[in-house]
Amino acid sequence: MAEILRYDRVDIAYNGRRVVTGVSFDLQPGEILGIVGESGSGKSTVIKAAMGLLGPSGQVTRGDIWYKGKDLPDLSPGEMRRLNGPELGMIFQSAGASFCPIRTVGAQLYESMTEHESVTKADFTHRACALLQKIGFEDGMRILNSYPFELSGGMQQRVGIAAAMLLNPSVLFADEPTSALDVSVQKQVVEEMLLVRESFGTSIVIVTHNIGVIGAMADNVLVMKDGQMVEYGKTRQVLDDPREAYTQTLMAAVPRLMR
Amino acid sequence: MQPILKVENLTKVFKSSGRPDFTAVDHIGFELMPGECLGLIGESGSGKSTVANLITRLTDMSEGKVILDGQDISRLSGRGLRDAYRKMQMVFQTPTESFDPRRSLGDGIGESLRNLGQSRAEVKARVGSLLTQCGLTPDFAGRYPHQVSGGQCQRAAIARAIAIEPRLLICDEATSALDVTIQKEVVQLLGRLREQLHLSILFICHDIALVQQFCDRVLVMYKGKIVEEGVPDAVIRNPRNEYTKRLIESIL
Numbered sequence: 001m002a003e004i005l006r007y008d009r010v011d012i013a014y015n016g017r018r019v020v021t022g023v024s025f026d027l028q029p030g031e032i033l034g035i036v037g038e039s040g041s042g043k044s045t046v047i048k049a050a051m052g053l054l055g056p057s058g059q060v061t062r063g064d065i066w067y068k069g070k071d072l073p074d075l076s077p078g079e080m081r082r083l084n085g086p087e088l089g090m091i092f093q094s095a096g097a098s099f100c101p102i103r104t105v106g107a108q109l110y111e112s113m114t115e116h117e118s119v120t121k122a123d124f125t126h127r128a129c130a131l132l133q134k135i136g137f138e139d140g141m142r143i144l145n146s147y148p149f150e151l152s153g154g155m156q157q158r159v160g161i162a163a164a165m166l167l168n169p170s171v172l173f174a175d176e177p178t179s180a181l182d183v184s185v186q187k188q189v190v191e192e193m194l195l196v197r198e199s200f201g202t203s204i205v206i207v208t209h210n211i212g213v214i215g216a217m218a219d220n221v222l223v224m225k226d227g228q229m230v231e232y233g234k235t236r237q238v239l240d241d242p243r244e245a246y247t248q249t250l251m252a253a254v255p256r257l258m259r
Numbered sequence: 260m261q262p263i264l265k266v267e268n269l270t271k272v273f274k275s276s277g278r279p280d281f282t283a284v285d286h287i288g289f290e291l292m293p294g295e296c297l298g299l300i301g302e303s304g305s306g307k308s309t310v311a312n313l314i315t316r317l318t319d320m321s322e323g324k325v326i327l328d329g330q331d332i333s334r335l336s337g338r339g340l341r342d343a344y345r346k347m348q349m350v351f352q353t354p355t356e357s358f359d360p361r362r363s364l365g366d367g368i369g370e371s372l373r374n375l376g377q378s379r380a381e382v383k384a385r386v387g388s389l390l391t392q393c394g395l396t397p398d399f400a401g402r403y404p405h406q407v408s409g410g411q412c413q414r415a416a417i418a419r420a421i422a423i424e425p426r427l428l429i430c431d432e433a434t435s436a437l438d439v440t441i442q443k444e445v446v447q448l449l450g451r452l453r454e455q456l457h458l459s460i461l462f463i464c465h466d467i468a469l470v471q472q473f474c475d476r477v478l479v480m481y482k483g484k485i486v487e488e489g490v491p492d493a494v495i496r497n498p499r500n501e502y503t504k505r506l507i508e509s510i511l
Contacts, residue, residue: 038438038439038440038441039409039438153303182302182303182465183302183465183467183506183509183510183511184302184505184506184509186509186511187509187511190511209438209439210511211439212510212511213511215511216511249440250439250440252443253439253440253442253443254439255439255442255466255468255469255471255472256468257467257468257471257495257507257510258468258471258492258495259495259496259507
């Protein structure tokens, strides 16, 4: 099967200083790729590059990011805007903070949807409620009529997933989606992302420092350190039998529950 | 043997106008023996940090008693409280924020020693050896919190906490903000200091696996109450409380 996303020897620099060097990987349709590494390893930068979210000081200085025959770093802001949302979705670490605090969740989801397709309010409500129900909210209307601060951190995070999924993107980028959550809610969010893949065939790139989350959902893992790829392979092989010394150190440092 | 810390009936009710009262800590009691490392786990909002703040008197309690080394410190203030802090120190979650941004790390670490009347030269020498003991070099004394990494700053915070040779260390998510490799080093440092200085530790943490590795005994908090208590291995393998069961099943 042809890959849906392909990073080809990508270098990324902020203000001319290179922070990511030579990152290459392929993402198949329906694949979940985990990117792990410590703070400052460049893992978030890698996915921001695909979304065009590097900001004015950041730039892809070498290599290509191919998505459906398009080289993402070469696209104009207008073209990028058309892709972001319906094709490439993103979930942030604190989804609650990415909502506007003074408008209801429903109004904001409706706005994001009308930006990309013509949809009636009734049709939107129907689709949003169906999606919210799928990710574990019994009463979708109550969520849509809520303000972000009326929802708990875990609920906000799940609404963030819903916001990204509403446009049914082919690739979902998730930047530390569970790091701010308690373990019980974390498990819920992981299960919902797995359900999203199962229901829609979405490919997911998840960036996290949480090895447990990677073990529970990723097919493949890419380990990063100081902006470089240290190891890339099947999840079980990288987690249980790492080849590189750094990955071994990292895995040995993870506290494991002995049941 | 007398417990180093005894908490009786400890309660905190937060009152705010227009809202119902919120009981963050609900009549809890426990003992911490000298040299023991006691873990306190629970999800966010369960009241763990409030417990730490009540014991250290950073928040006023609504009800109950905190007995430190045989002395009731629940109502102390001023000099009495300062004396209590010679026996009890705290390490916080965000090391960078726990230091004054305008003062050097050495200044922060040596503050308690200067307050005890030690001379500048004595304090300087002691700060240098404390930093070395915590895996840094004496030149870190001249650096500012923003000039060091999170892990280095937490080592400095630990140096500050052990400066006046307390008997009890209260660690509130002291390693949660650190990368796992750094977390491992800081936990090893705490373990070593515990042996060397015969410290008792109250280790507040949401990572059950880490508590299992590091603590002798664990308390599980849920909605302000202690719902389970025991040796970590026993609690994890055979949780009796419904909530504890759910918590352990959630671990990926």
